[in-house]
Amino acid sequence: MAKIHSLQEAIRENVHDGDTVALEGFTHLIPYAAGHEIIRQKRRDLTLIRMTPDVLYDQMIGMGCVKKLKFSWGGNPGVGSLHRLRDAVEKAWPQPLEIEEHEHAGMAVAYAAGASHLPFGILRGYLGTDLLQHTTAKFIDCPFTGEKLAAVPAIRPDVTIIHAQKADRGGNVLLWGIVGAQKEAIMAATRSIVTVEEIVDKLDAPANSIILPGWILSAVVPVKHGAFPSYAHGYYARNNAFYKQWDGISKERESFLAWMEKHVMNTKDFDEYLQLLGMGGAQ
Amino acid sequence: MAKIHSLQEAIRENVHDGDTVALEGFTHLIPYAAGHEIIRQKRRDLTLIRMTPDVLYDQMIGMGCVKKLKFSWGGNPGVGSLHRLRDAVEKAWPQPLEIEEHEHAGMAVAYAAGASHLPFGILRGYLGTDLLQHTTAKFIDCPFTGEKLAAVPAIRPDVTIIHAQKADRGGNVLLWGIVGAQKEAIMAATRSIVTVEEIVDKLDAPANSIILPGWILSAVVPVKHGAFPSYAHGYYARNNAFYKQWDGISKERESFLAWMEKHVMNTKDFDEYLQLLGMGGAQ
């Protein structure tokens, strides 16, 4: 059964320098609080995995936590580039960033293969694209039709971290809305942390809800508003304005560092960070 | 958008002699009404697919509709053998029955491959079993680790038929509870029929419910109690006593034929059949 932890403790115990870490979330339920705690604890040489690295990974890359990024779409959705990601790729600041690039379909299949304990997954993909020169996919022949199919190596993170709406006291987690590849990422990982908006006595989940039983999780952590500026369906909306502001904050190294110093490094936890932003509602 | 049909019409238009047909359902939501209508319309030379052929397939086999069966577990759950299936396999009555046998994991993966339009699916399976001599699985080598994995050809039925709890007037279907491989079977098929307990104005489905949009279905048919003696979660329970009675009814060819004649061939539809059984509640 998953122990209910503090976030500091959960990150300390489960995320180590050099680990392969997936902080998954497809626009919705991005685990910002957990990512900030990794930055605060100054983890280094991480290999980050996510289909859609966005502002959180921009922050982690800019703060020097990341050695390698495996992804299929990296941007500030609807706004533009991730300046820290670009600075790392284009100018090796604050350090070189190795990238392994995929298409969404390949990442999705690779997560499913990881969750299924298979060494690889198959799809009609990568073919006819220049991704082939920069990815780990190979081709295999169908033993029945002779058709050529792409094989992508399974994703097996050392630790997967996601945010969800709620958990009960046994650490059983319920999430809903846009759920991305979060279940697969959790089930593919050796260790797993789930931050949740709240701990409740009873989940009261409808039939066939997406539930992660506590016994497959390493740690469950209550962090109210823990996905801000992403959102938690049924709790708070996506703060699109913040995503737009990030473009300005992150454009220059100096403004980025000053912002991170003030908002992340000099706050003791996510709650203090939210207060600093005037998000009193998170109390 | 799926047209709301009568069952007679839906079967007439979508199920032809010689077709490959999956009437899926994993104990729950077995599409009995649709199967009986296929028997009434005297379809012949069908290749039936189902992970768990039970009493309905026993009836279809005994009535001479079936040329071949592809399956992974064939029995009367908790009761014993399917006598008509055994009679066909062991004594070729009423005609020889070709069988293609799998393990559940292989069928599940084959349905998922069919839904994904892939020629095959992969799993760690079949290895070390005598199934290998009687199935269509082959082995492939992992291009990354060299490991040997089983490949099973995708299932692509000409038509898949399932039963579900409800549909709205646009033919969007909602099902819940034990849902087996029904979604995959529908999405793998060229044509599809869904019988439902009721047609409602609005599905009122919780987030992330299992919904089959009307635009991917060929026909939606309201048939109250259409899964009897299987069950529809939230509507009526499994009639375990009927499953036990079936053992006696089906043991001998004569008693089987007499029962089918009276209950299926001489009733005009499933409603009349239910009335004959004293299931007045189905009105």
Place this chain on the structure above:
Amino acid sequence: MANTAESYTSDEMMTVAAARMLKNGTSCFVGIGLPSAAANLARLTHAPDTILIYESGTIGTKPNVLPLSIGDGELAETADTVVGIVEIFNYWLMGGKIGLGFLGAAQIDKFANINSTVIGPYGKPKVRLPGAGGAPAIAASCGEVLITLRHSPKAFVEKIDFRTSGGHMEGGDSRQKYRFPGKGPTAVITDLGVLTPDPVSKELILTSVHPGVTTEQVVAATGWKLQVAADVKTTPEPTALELQVLRDLNERTAKAHAGQA
């Protein structure tokens, strides 16, 4: 195990002995029939936090009556979550999340390979059984496997007619070459006693007889030359509590399954 009951059947002893093998808190993939009865008895006695999983996709289920089928509504209603078949096999079972698999069988050989497919030749069967279902994946993928079936020379055979699921294969370390993720069968619980594989040869050895059963009886009921452990034990009798819980469960079950049609 203070209170022993006056009398009990050999089936009850089998179910109780099998139930005792479950450690509390284990995730357990359960076959229908004897395994299901034993696993639920364990959950209702010494192992309340056992996580029962049926291949119908019901995870963490706590049925009040034993299911007749693998997909009874009772299993879904009392589950922590219900997932589809593709998910339960891919992500949970073959995905390596399950600690213990609990299987029945029609035939078993000395290396705990099992047959649930056919008696006689496959093409001309004497008895056509239901087939593999989830058993091969359970036998290959769970951390370990328990098997429970009634003892008879027809069931415990030198050579099974069909290998449906792999146990210790050809014995010794032969299972390893198949690269199955799980370590295979660790005990076979019958109505006469308990057999466990020799650590090296992996041949099943009689290590415990149920009260009132002699080793000779078990040897006679086994179709191969059964090896008997030097220190063969006697299975402790069912306690009054175990018997009461089992009988209540069976009574509730009989009532529930008769109540319709």
Place this chain on the structure above:
Amino acid sequence: MANTAESYTSDEMMTVAAARMLKNGTSCFVGIGLPSAAANLARLTHAPDTILIYESGTIGTKPNVLPLSIGDGELAETADTVVGIVEIFNYWLMGGKIGLGFLGAAQIDKFANINSTVIGPYGKPKVRLPGAGGAPAIAASCGEVLITLRHSPKAFVEKIDFRTSGGHMEGGDSRQKYRFPGKGPTAVITDLGVLTPDPVSKELILTSVHPGVTTEQVVAATGWKLQVAADVKTTPEPTALELQVLRDLNERTAKAHAGQA
């Protein structure tokens, strides 16, 4: 198209022209940005039964404001159903259920192959773009594909810096050898006009210019020697209704996205 509006921007003309390409009732896999605006305009005007699908797993979504991201809550709240990423790509997109894919691009070549990965060399990029996302699978698997982007010599290039998604590949019947399930791009809609592939060579040909735009302008804005159809048409102007619906949509959207933080 009786009522034409007094004035409109070239972006409005582009969105309206793209929207008109959607047939009512089509299942349409929509990229964020221009494709999303056009698809929703179609849904709010002539194609109310269009089924919009975003790669975030939102199927049959009917957003009241345009999403800023591919996974805005608005998309989930107004969807017929929301599925996971593995399912949307495997069963729906690559599973062949989608009639039309609607993509944007940073660069495009004469065979409608597109780049959304990088400007300059991959290892030493001048501009690092977001990357492939779902585009390669959309381009390969949908029944047909529409592409919409603004016209400029930097976007319409002889040779794209990176082939992110396959259009008509090397032209002619070369797409066939890749065995992509879908038939590829059928139109490219820009702020200057509409380009469609020649039935045989598959090279993009200017077949329609927007009102007030000359063919010379379009040729000048294209980085390869653009072929012009003999009977090049003029795109009908946006109707008053189209413009009003689009402007209302954009206004609601701007208000919604500014309203936080």
